[in-house]
Amino acid sequence: DAKTTQPPSMDCAEGRAANLPCNHSTISGNEYVYWYRQIHSQGPQYIIHGLKNNETNEMASLIITEDRKSSTLILPHATLRDTAVYYCIVRGRLYGSGNTGKLIFGQGTTLQVKP
């Protein structure tokens, strides 16, 4: 699975959009980009995933560059409850193998939303 690089920390003002970048320059054509977050003292929570098209759900938007070497997670109106560690994960599709496509968490970005 491709390696990801994220800034260690970011701040965002409450009510503003939080844009969290992720570099995955070695991503291959069949690898997905996933985002999870971990709020303090809780288990990780799935946010969104995508292959090459931009994706949006009720939590966030995911923008993947055309060359797929980087992506940005957007929280459109950050609240204090969005303060968490955000993990960008790249993993491949699985075709009957139990030893590929594991969730390998990197160091993540600690997002601090400030009032």
Place this chain on the structure above:
Amino acid sequence: DTEVTQTPKHLVMGMTNKKSLKCEQHMGHRAMYWYKQKAKKPPELMFVYSYEKLSINESVPSRFSPECPNSSLLNLHLHALQPEDSALYLCASSPARWGSDRSSYEQYFGPGTRLTVT
């Protein structure tokens, strides 16, 4: 019910003790996972069960022994642990069979058991 529950929330044990961690889900998920998370570090996969069978063991020491007695329950038996095993132990489940395309993005995590080995 969209929850993964873990008990106990906290556990303190000596190096000669035997204890067990429990994880339960009632979402009908057929893949269940154990992760270990040290302080200020990301979670690391330990074990994966698919349809109650062990699919992956990430070279975890034998002092950790997983068990999946049924599709809703996952245990982690602990014996002769070391102080460096102190960590947050996270359980997760996913709806799809391990080895399918969906097995990663829909992992639901429990709140974890914080283990301290003295």
